[in-house]
Structure formats: C-alpha cells, structure tokens
Amino acid sequence: MKEEYCDASETIKQSGLARTPQRMAVLEALILAIHPLSAADILALTAEKTKINRVTVYRILASFRDRGIIREIETGHANSSYEMACAHNPVHPHFRCRDCGRIICLPPLTLSQAWDWLAQPADFTVERIDVQLIGLCAECIKKDNGNTVASDNF
Amino acid sequence: MKEEYCDASETIKQSGLARTPQRMAVLEALILAIHPLSAADILALTAEKTKINRVTVYRILASFRDRGIIREIETGHANSSYEMACAHNPVHPHFRCRDCGRIICLPPLTLSQAWDWLAQPADFTVERIDVQLIGLCAECIKKDNGNTVASDNF
DNA sequence: ATCATAAATGCAACAAACTTGCAAACAATT
DNA sequence: AATTGTTTGCAAGTTTGTTGCATTTATGAT
Numbered sequence: 375m376k377e378e379y380c381d382a383s384e385t386i387k388q389s390g391l392a393r394t395p396q397r398m399a400v401l402e403a404l405i406l407a408i409h410p411l412s413a414a415d416i417l418a419l420t421a422e423k424t425k426i427n428r429v430t431v432y433r434i435l436a437s438f439r440d441r442g443i444i445r446e447i448e449t450g451h452a453n454s455s456y457e458m459a460c461a462h463n464p465v466h467p468h469f470r471c472r473d474c475g476r477i478i479c480l481p482p483l484t485l486s487q488a489w490d491w492l493a494q495p496a497d498f499t500v501e502r503i504d505v506q507l508i509g510l511c512a513e514c515i516k517k518d519n520g521n522t523v524a525s526d527n528f
Numbered sequence: 529m530k531e532e533y534c535d536a537s538e539t540i541k542q543s544g545l546a547r548t549p550q551r552m553a554v555l556e557a558l559i560l561a562i563h564p565l566s567a568a569d570i571l572a573l574t575a576e577k578t579k580i581n582r583v584t585v586y587r588i589l590a591s592f593r594d595r596g597i598i599r600e601i602e603t604g605h606a607n608s609s610y611e612m613a614c615a616h617n618p619v620h621p622h623f624r625c626r627d628c629g630r631i632i633c634l635p636p637l638t639l640s641q642a643w644d645w646l647a648q649p650a651d652f653t654v655e656r657i658d659v660q661l662i663g664l665c666a667e668c669i670k671k672d673n674g675n676t677v678a679s680d681n682f
Numbered sequence: 683a684t685c686a687t688a689a690a691t692g693c694a695a696c697a698a699a700c701t702t703g704c705a706a707a708c709a710a711t712t
Numbered sequence: 713a714a715t716t717g718t719t720t721g722c723a724a725g726t727t728t729g730t731t732g733c734a735t736t737t738a739t740g741a742t
Contacts, residue, residue: 392709392718413699427721432700434719452606452699452728546689546738567728581692586729588690606699606728 379405380460389441399424400434401443410447410455410468410477447477533559534614543595553578554588555597564601564609564622564631601631 382401386393399420404411411419417431435456438444445459449470455477457463469478536555540547553574558565565573571585589610592598599613603624609631611617623632 394709394719396720425721429701429722430720448603448605451602451608454605454699548690548738550691579692583693583730584691591690608728 380458380462385443385460389438389443391437391441395424396420396426396430397434397437399426400431401438404438404444404456404458407457409479410457412453412455416456449477534612534616539597539614543592543597545591545595549578550574550580550584551588553580554585555592558592558598558610558612561611563633564611566607566609570610603631 382398382405383393385401386397391397400416403416403419413428413431413435416435417426417428420426420431435444435446439446439456442459444456445465447455447457447468449455457479459465467480469480470476536552536559537547539555540551545551554570557570557573567582567585567589570589571580571582574580574585589598589600593600593610596613598610599619601609601611601622603609611633621634623634624630625632
C-alpha cells in the first residue's frame with residue numbers, strides 16, 4: 375500500500391511531541407509495517423530496540439492518533455490496530471478475517487462513492503468512515519472446513 | 529428503521545432453542561429497540577422483568593447471533609451492540625458517535641454499490657460488510673465546543 | 683400429568699485489553 | 713549546566729467479556 379516512507383524524526387518534531395527513543399521506535403515500526411499493527415505487535419517490535427513499557431505504548435499510540443499521525447482501526451472486541459495516516463498511506467478500507475483477526479489493507483477505490491452520499495445534510499458530523507469487510511482469509515478457509523462456529527472465534 | 533415486529537415466541541421456537549423467560553426478555557428488548565443495544569443495555573432492560581444474570585445475557589446474545597437471529601455490531605474497544613436480523617430490519621450501515629458511543633441506524637441505500645465491486649474475485653470470502661460512520665452526533669456537537677480530545681473519550 | 687434428560691442458568695473466578703495515579707527519569711529550552 | 717515541563721515505568725484498577733461447574737428448568741416421552 376505504501377510506496378514511500380515518512381521520516382520518523384521529522385514527523386515527531388512537527389507534532390510538537392518530545393523526540394524520545396520510545397516514540398521513535400513506535401513510529402518507525404508503524405512506518406515500516408506493511409499492514410496495521412496492534413498495540414501488542416508494536417510492543418513486541420519496539421522492545422527489541424528500546425526499553426519500553428506496555429502502558430507507554432498505549433500512551434504513545436493515543437498521542438499519535440490524537441495528532442493525526444496515525445489512524446486507529448477498531449477491530450471489535452477491544453483489539454485496535456494502527457497504521458500511518460501520512461500522505462503515503464491515504465484512507466482505505468480494510469479486510470478483517472473473522473477467524474484469525476488478520477487485517478489486510480484494501481485499495482481506496484470506492485470510498486468516493488460513500489463520501490458522495492454523505493454530502494447530504496445531516497445533524498451529525500461524519501469525521502471518518504470505517505468500511506470493514508469481514509469474512510475468512512485464504513489461510514483460514516483452508517484451515518477450517520465446515521467446523522467453524524462464529525461464536526467460538528473471538 | 530423497523531416498521532413491523534417479529535414474534536419473539538415464534539422466533540425462538542423456530543430456532544430450536546428452549547423458550548426460557550430470559551431468552552424471551554432479551555429477544556423482546558431487541559425487537560422493541562429503536563437502536564442497537566449493548567449487553568449492558570439489555571441486562572438493564574431485562575432485569576426489570578426477569579431474574580437474569582450478566583453471563584446469561586452474553587450467552588443468550590451469542591446463541592442468537594450464531595443462529596442469525598440478531599447481528600452483532602462491533603463498535604471497537606470491546607463494546608458490541610446488537611440488533612434484530614429479521615426481515616423487518618435488513619442490513620444497513622450505522623453511525624457511531626466518537627464522543628458518546630451512540631449507535632444510530634442509517635438507511636441501507638448504498639450497500640448495493642459496495643457489494644458490486646466485491647463481486648470481483650479474491651482469495652478471501654466476504655461474509656459481511658461493516659460500514660461505520662464515525663463522528664459527532666447532534667447532542668455532542670452542542671455539548672463540547674472545541675475542547676474534545678479523541679483519546680479521552682473511550 | 684409426571685418423569686427423565688438434555689439444555690439453560692447462576693455464581694465465582696478468570697482473562698484480555700486498556701486506563702489511571704503517582705513518583706522517577708528524561709528532553710528541550712535557557 | 714540548570715530548570716521546567718513532559719514522558720516514562722510501575723502497580724493497581726476498570727471494563728467487557730469468558731469459563732467451569734453445580735443447580736435449576738424446559739421439553740419430549742411415557
């Protein structure tokens with residue numbers, strides 16, 4: 375999905391946040407990621423490079439999200455993923471596997487259609503559209519044949 | 529969104545599940561609801577009519593969902609809502625307020641467009657599309673003027 | 683109608699994801 | 713280098729949902 379990369383140092387500087395090793399590690403992980411990362415993913419990746427606490431990861435993610443540096447993809451059942459929100463990674467829908475929870479980025483082809491009809495006046499503001507396609511990914515289709523009960527998978 | 533109502537007793541009978549007072553109370557609450565209900569909402573509503581336990585609500589909701597009687601709307605941060613999945617309440621997108629978490633049903637106007645481009649072949653199966661519009665509802669626009677920080681609201 | 687059996691419920695304990703309070707450590711500016 | 717406000721780590725807490733097991737209840741057969 376991404377063809378170019380942001381500069382982590384520059385991004386943090388422009389945000390007004392302090393350039394700490396922990397924030398650098400989190401942002402670099404997200405910049406290099408080819409798919410959205412959960413907080414647990416990020417903790418695992420950053421812990422290799424820096425001393426970092428689980429709580430710190432949550433706080434850094436919240437601070438980045440609040441400044442529009444990253445997008446939070448809410449995947450249900452308290453397990454959000456995060457991706458860069460820079461010019462190199464425009465808003466796009468995601469596919470989520472109901473079985474393994476995997477998040478796959480989809481091309482941003484049809485969102486313009488959705489925005490069109492949102493141009494109609496309404497008494498609420500729409501800041502974001504989450505288009506989530508939920509089903510089974512290739513691996514899980516192979517893995518379970520006729521024995522999957524939706525309730526048991528989360 | 530709903531113009532007619534299902535019969536709770538009949539629905540349970542056809543599902544093969546036992547017709548317990550707890551299941552009747554949960555289903556009746558969902559049938560009469562004008563917007564999706566959380567497990568907590570349902571516990572509060574049903575506790576007025578029947579002796580019912582928190583765990584029982586979760587189990588009843590799972591059993592209904594697995595049989596296609598209701599739909600689960602995953603709203604992020606571990607707080608699902610539920611709505612009837614009967615003929616009177618076809619699949620439709622939802623609006624969710626980022627501030628108060630309120631879920632509002634939207635008309636099912638554009639889902640056909642989304643299904644269209646999904647007809648293209650892919651190596652995963654799409655069982656469901658969640659279209660979530662996230663922003664601020666009328667009440668919350670009034671309530672907070674320029675002082676809302678996204679991170680503090682969940 | 684009663685009984686037997688499988689299903690459903692309640693309770694207590696558990697689990698995962700995330701949050702809060704506060705003291706210690708650190709980054710950025712002077 | 714000192715200061716000051718930000719950031720981090722740790723421990724404890726909260727919320728939402730789940731599991732195990734004993735008790736109760738619905739249902740179908742007698």
